[in-house]
Amino acid sequence: AVDASWSMAAAERMLATKGAIMSLLVDAYQKRDMVAMVSFQKDRAYLVLPPTSSVERANSALQEIPVGGKTPLAAGLLLSYQVIERELNQNPEIAPLLILLTDGAGNVSLTGAPPRDEALMIADMFHDKQFRSVVINTEHESLDRGLARELADRLAGPCYSLADIRADNLYETVRQELDR
Known part of the structure; x- marks a missing residue:
């Protein structure tokens, strides 16, 4: 799930975020994992990429994500939850992992x-179902209010700073979570 609100609009943060996601997509393709992508901005969440193993479709969807507006974090989480539930109903053998890229500063109510x-x-719903998660905090370190960390705690998953997670170690970080 990708936070595409104004708080993410700084070109360097969105570029780093898209680079991190692309690394994940390439890895998922190589492992034949399925990926889906939810974007949230303005007043709603969007399923910009239904579950697929096509890195081309994923890359195209990623490049077309618009940036701007408010942060409907709850809507993004809820849609992500619904996508995971739907996939689990179709294939109970999958082991879903939510990778949430956000600063955690939701400001739109459902x-x-x-x-x-x-x-x-x-987030508690994810925890209650024991869905695994990783939060990648996109907040600049000097402005970090701890919101992404609090969200990760409620999801019962780790929280990493985007500044610390680059393409070279993103693979290892996510693989460790998938291997749990």
Whole structure:
């Protein structure tokens, strides 16, 4: 799931984020894993790439993700959860892994409740189902408010800084999570 809001709009952060995702897509293709991509921005989440093993389709979808607007984090998490549930219903043998790239600063509500509370409630749903997750914190270190870390804690998964996760070690980080 990719946060494509204004807080991600700094060209260097979005470029680094897309580079990290591309590394994951190439690895998934080589391993014949399926990947799906959810983007969230403005007031909703979008399934920009239904589950596929096509790196070409994934790359095309990734390049076309627009950037800007608010951060409907809860909507992105909920759609990701629904995609995973649907895939598990079709193939109970899969071992899903949510890779969430965000600063954790949701500011759009689904129900009128505080956006942060909604996102944390949906994170609890992932935890309750024991879905594995990795949060890659895209917040600049000097501005980090700990929101991505809090979200990772609720998801019961690790949180890494985008500054620390580059293409050369992203593969190892995600592989470790997949091998758990």
